[in-house]
Amino acid sequence: MDFYQRVARVCRTIPYGRVATYGQIAMLCGKPRNARQVGYALNRRTEDKIPAHRVVNHQGCLSGAGAFAVPDLQKRLLEIEGVVVNEDQVDLKKFGWKNTLEEATLLKALFEEEQI
DNA sequence: ATACTGACTAATC
């Protein structure tokens, strides 16, 4: 199982109306130090039906910087889901994805199973 | 193999 595929998988696991951080995703992929690679992965595979708008940095800042072809697209998508965005930032305390231990375990097991 | 890059983070000031 490729790291990028894992990233895609984890992103699709993020619940509607929640956001996750790069570091969080990297951790769930089994590579806690690969936060940057997560961003790189999303950049490469934005077309792959990955809800990348639910991914922000550890401060809750939106990626902005032309990550999405249309400016404010990420912000709009989040607001549609009920996530409040202020000054290109979201409140991780309220909207951050609190991944449960079960979800983490499920993903880990899934990865190990498909990795072989 | 070396050097540089970057949708990141954690540690210092």
Added chain:
DNA sequence: TGATTAGCCAGTA
């Protein structure tokens, strides 16, 4: 608190 610095590591040239 807010700004800087210093690690990080897969990709790319």
